[in-house]
Amino acid sequence: MAIQWFPGHMNSTKKAIVDRLPDIDVVIELLDARLPGSSANPLLAELTAGKPALKLLNKQDLADAELTALWLAHYQAQPGTNALALDASETAPARQLIPACRALAPLRGGMVKPLRVLICGIPNVGKSTLINTLAGQRAALTGDEPGITKLEQKIVLANDFYLFDTPGMLWPRITVEHSGYHLAASGGIGRNAYDEHEVALALLASVRPRYAERLQARYALGELSTLSDEELLADIGRKRGGLMAGGRVNLQKAAELAINDFRSGAWGRITLETPDEFSTWWAAGQALDAERQARRERRQRSRGRQLPTGHGDSG
Known part of the structure; x- marks a missing residue:
């Protein structure tokens, strides 16, 4: 059974991201280190294509350290992209994202050209915890249920460093079956969806x-x-x-x-997928999605060729 969960506020999140992006210099995507591929939002990748990106693998203390290293290398090999692993509640690792973002946008900085960073992620991935750690105060609501943050927030981390937080967002249709199950197991999908x-x-x-x-x-x-x-x-x-x-x-x-x-973490440090495994699942999911789309188009063409009934010749 495919797992889907896309509450109404996620549509407004998508619109808020689209509206904000022209002014953004770097996009941070917070991922779950136990399922980095499944927790990466393909819709976000589409919306932010061409923007420098920082991938943060959160909950690394719960993930397999060897596989986390594989995922970091996977993302760091992508153009215009850096990747770090961290625990959102620990201050020193969290503060590393500030110089990492500056390195991705070296022409921005100072009061005239402050660095503007958008942070995104799936629900319940720890984004609000990370922001509170960075800000040193309760700047964002936190909880163990997905969908806590509902509005965009602006957090000033330095005089010339503005962080824009958005609510957690999934994508309208999860085409990789493994991803749906992994997201549900991790708590990234609402309980009523699975x-x-x-x-x-x-x-x-x-x-x-x-x-x-x-x-x-x-x-x-x-x-x-x-x-x-x-x-x-x-x-x-x-x-x-x-x-x-x-x-x-x-x-x-x-x-x-x-x-x-x-x-x-009672099972120890577990990672559910490797970059190669996820790549295989993604390719299979895309192929199945293309087949579904082709069948839909064939049905539409078939209906279009059918003659309307109840309209015989008159006279």
């Missing part, structure tokens, strides 16, 4: 190939290779108090436990 049981199964399928031993250690499990994802989820429920009357497993509770353990 089924937790289905997301937990997809999450386990993503985690098992690289981190099976983490799951074994967390839940005191034996060999996992003979278990299906459904059986593994059931075993998690048994180990973590998800039993109902008669010894049956409450799979809904087991799914919630698995998702919460991933989000909290």
Whole structure:
């Protein structure tokens, strides 16, 4: 099942970004270091094409350090782009973004030509926490639910450094199935947009190939290779108090436990995708999207060729 979540305020966010962009020198995109490809907004990439970009991989303390290094190299190889990994609540790493932005726009700076930076990201990726860390005060609302920020904000980080914050924004249609599941597992999509049981199964399928031993250690499990994802989820429920009357497993509770353990870092430092994996998924998603579009156009042409009924010759 495809996962989609695009509340109405996201349309106004898109318009606010489009209106603001002509005055912007650098675009910061805050990503989730556990799913950098899936948390990168293709709509934002389209809107901000040609602008110097800084990719910030947040929650790096929850991500696999080796794969974070791969993702940083991936983004740093792109023209006009730099990338940093950080934890949004830590001041020293967060302050690195200021010189990084200045390096991307060396002709801007000083009171006559202040540097104007737009910061964007998906919901619940930690953008408000980062802004509060940078500003040294509660400049932005924070919370553990996506969609907290609803209005654009301007934050002055230095006399000649203006940061424009926008609400978290997804894109209208998620064409990469893995991305939908990874976003839901990370908390980037509203709870009413997905089924937790289905997301937990997809999450386990993503985690098992690289981190099976983490799951074994967390839940005191034996060999996992003979278990299906459904059986593994059931075993998690048994180990973590998800039993109902008669010894049956409450799979809904087991799914919630698995998702919460991933989000909290109880499985250790986990990254759900590599640059190569995401590139493969993206290409497959684009191909499927092109097929859907071609079928839609064929249906429209077919309807256009049909003669109207109920309009026979008269007289």
